Amino acid sequence: MHGGSRHRNIRTLLLYARAVLTEFRWTLSALAAAVLLGGLLYRLTPHAQLGGRSPSLLMSLYSAWMALFAQPVFSPPATWYLYVLCGFYPLLGFGLIGEGVVRIGFLIVSKRHGEKEWMKVKASTMRDHVVLCGLGHLGYRVLKQLLASGAEVVALEKDPDCRFLPQAKATGAPVLLRDMKDDQALMEAGVPHSRSIIIATNDDMANLEVALDARRMNPKVRVIMRLFDQQIASKIKDAFLIDEAFSSAALAAPMVAAMARDAMVLASFEIEGMLYWTAQLRIEPGSHLDGRSVAEAEAEHAARVLARTSVRGTAESPPSSGAVLGAADTLLVHVAAERFDRLAADARGGLASGIS
Numbered sequence: 001m002h003g004g005s006r007h008r009n010i011r012t013l014l015l016y017a018r019a020v021l022t023e024f025r026w027t028l029s030a031l032a033a034a035v036l037l038g039g040l041l042y043r044l045t046p047h048a049q050l051g052g053r054s055p056s057l058l059m060s061l062y063s064a065w066m067a068l069f070a071q072p073v074f075s076p077p078a079t080w081y082l083y084v085l086c087g088f089y090p091l092l093g094f095g096l097i098g099e100g101v102v103r104i105g106f107l108i109v110s111k112r113h114g115e116k117e118w119m120k121v122k123a124s125t126m127r128d129h130v131v132l133c134g135l136g137h138l139g140y141r142v143l144k145q146l147l148a149s150g151a152e153v154v155a156l157e158k159d160p161d162c163r164f165l166p167q168a169k170a171t172g173a174p175v176l177l178r179d180m181k182d183d184q185a186l187m188e189a190g191v192p193h194s195r196s197i198i199i200a201t202n203d204d205m206a207n208l209e210v211a212l213d214a215r216r217m218n219p220k221v222r223v224i225m226r227l228f229d230q231q232i233a234s235k236i237k238d239a240f241l242i243d244e245a246f247s248s249a250a251l252a253a254p255m256v257a258a259m260a261r262d263a264m265v266l267a268s269f270e271i272e273g274m275l276y277w278t279a280q281l282r283i284e285p286g287s288h289l290d291g292r293s294v295a296e297a298e299a300e301h302a303a304r305v306l307a308r309t310s311v312r313g314t315a316e317s318p319p320s321s322g323a324v325l326g327a328a329d330t331l332l333v334h335v336a337a338e339r340f341d342r343l344a345a346d347a348r349g350g351l352a353s354g355i356s
Contacts, residue, residue, distance in 0.1 A: 023121060027100045031068075034092055038064025038085055047078050068093030120188055123154045123174040131156065131189045133180040133210060134201035138226065138248050140164035142200055147171055154189045156180045180210045186217060196222035196243075204228060211242055268337070275337040278306070279344075285327035287349030295321035301343045303335035 021028070042060035046052045055063065055074075063073040070090035077083045129152035132143055139155070146153045155168055158179040168175050178185035180199070191197060197214045199207045204227050211225045224244040267278040283289050289297055294305050298321075307317035311328035325331070335343055 018125075020121065022124070024100060024103070027096055027103075031096050031100075034068065034089065034096070035061055035064045038067055038089065041081060041085060042074075045078050045082060047074050049074055064089070068097065119174045119176055123176060123189055126152055126154055126174070126190045127193050128152075128195045129154060129190060129193075131186070131191055131194045131197040131214075133197065133199045133207075134226075135162050135164045135168050135175070136200070136202065137164075139198075139200040140168060142198060143168055143171065143173065147173060154194075156185055156189055181206055181213075183213060183217075186210070186213060191217045191221065194218065194221055196224060199223070199225045201226070202228070266332075276334060277337050277340055278332065278334050279340065281331045281333060281344060281347045283325055283327055283329045283331065283347050284349045287327075288346035289325050290327050290349075292325055293321065294319050294323045294325065297325060297346075301335060301339055301346070303333050303339065303343060305331055305333055307332040 039057070039061035042055055042063045043057060044054065046054050054060075059073070064085075066073050067086055067089040070093075072086050074082075077086050130146055132139060132146070132153055132155045135143065135155055135157040139157075143153060143155055153173045155173060155175045156178055157165060157168070157175060158177065159165075160177055165175065176185065176189055178188065180186065180201070191214050197211075199210050199214075201207055207225050207227065211223045214221055214223055222243045224246070225242055226248060227245050228248075264280040265277050266280060269276055294308070297303070298305060305319055307315065308319040308323065308325070309315045309330045310326065316323065317332075331347070333343065
């Protein structure tokens with residue numbers, strides 16, 4: 001684990017170095033061209049200080065470099081064109097080197113304050129990542145879940161007064177203050193190199209527009225889009241080749257209903273039209289499940305025991321099929337919602353909940 005993290009950090013550092021070089025490519029190219037041109041002129045010119053010989057290649061390049069700082073190695077210049085070079089190069093050096101130093105300093109300051117210049121450079125290092133559009137109530141929670149799972153995320157948010165913006169920046173993930181409907185914003189977020197894009201704003205038309213733009217930029221990207229109407233979401237998913245279109249209200253409804261149960265329901269979702277719950281149950285002494293094996297409990301209730309914690313605190317995930325369940329064991333189970341009441345009753349040793 002530690003070695004993998006170190007390898008990832010090295011890769012990120014190399015990608016960041018490449019991004020910085022790309023950011024300064026024109027400045028560095030102009031500087032290199034100036035040194036090479038000046039070095040060639042010095043190399044072709046005999047100098048009295050060298051007894052009428054031309055300087056070596058290394059000395060020629062060094063002379064051109066020093067001319068950029070108004071520090072000529074050979075003074076006075078041997079020819080008219082070296083006079084021109086020594087007069088013009090200090091101005092060129094001030095422009096190129098001075099501008100580069102200012103920009104590097106600006107990047108350092110922006111990194112410290114999490115400003116857009118640093119975020120843009122950091123986002124450019126991402127590959128095979130997730131692009132998240134919108135940092136509202138839903139978007140910020142999705143960001144936290146993605147980061148907790150180990151995914152690399154670049155977030156886009158156009159509102160500088162967004163309530164969750166400071167918390168999102170505090171996670172360390174790149175957050176770009178850009179309008180997601182701008183193609184350049186999607187490019188800077190790395191959509192062409194991303195694994196998937198989650199569009200989680202509350203503007204249905206904007207979400208659809210960005211989904212289509214992302215598909216155009218990266219035909220292989222997985223597009224997940226929020227829509228308020230689940231019926232429309234299902235139709236759009238089929239019509240526009242969207243991988244997933246969801247309504248947050250429709251996703252939340254089964255979980256809210258599950259909260260009414262007399263059990264700790266941790267997740268609720270549909271599989272092929274059937275509602276399933278993931279819940280935590282505690283086996284009471286003398287209950288039907290007390291003393292039965294995991295395999296027997298699973299077969300009897302068409303359920304899956306995902307984890308078991310014994311009364312001694314020993315955890316198994318997943319437990320072996322032959323493991324015997326005992327009083328005060330805590331189970332994490334995955335079961336169809338319609339079968340949950342009976343399972344809960346067998347764990348309690350009493351009648352099922354009255355909700356059906």
